[in-house]
Amino acid sequence: MITWRDEFALGVPEIDAQHKKLFAIANRAYEVLKNDLLVDKYDQIVDIFNELKDYTVYHFTYEEDYMKSIGYRKFLSHKVQHDDFIQRINETDLRQIDENQEQYLIETLEFVVAWIENHILGVDKKIVEG
Numbered sequence: 001m002i003t004w005r006d007e008f009a010l011g012v013p014e015i016d017a018q019h020k021k022l023f024a025i026a027n028r029a030y031e032v033l034k035n036d037l038l039v040d041k042y043d044q045i046v047d048i049f050n051e052l053k054d055y056t057v058y059h060f061t062y063e064e065d066y067m068k069s070i071g072y073r074k075f076l077s078h079k080v081q082h083d084d085f086i087q088r089i090n091e092t093d094l095r096q097i098d099e100n101q102e103q104y105l106i107e108t109l110e111f112v113v114a115w116i117e118n119h120i121l122g123v124d125k126k127i128v129e130g
Helices: 013-034 042-069 075-090 094-099 101-129
Strands: none
Touching: 013 042, 013 101, 042 075, 042 094, 042 101, 075 101, 094 101
């Protein structure tokens, strides 16, 4: 589970709201993982992955447009990290999900949560720091 903390806030209301939405998607995945009443979680996992893909593209586009609008000097290196994340999510193998749902979801959640935290605190913060 990933919890929003004040240290994640950039002070750009729309970007902060979008980051919170990414946290919510990750938390939904965690809830599916922990729900022992669901025997087959495949459809829900696929829905979460699709939402994550779609929302990430939307968020990254917004954030990149914001960076360009303020003349952010490290825009290109920042965009490369966004592109790498999208590529990783797009490489999701639905057969692997179906064969070992919980293990695949755990591995993906660990990747997504670590990436979100590290990216916001280590890279996104630099946007507003100058």
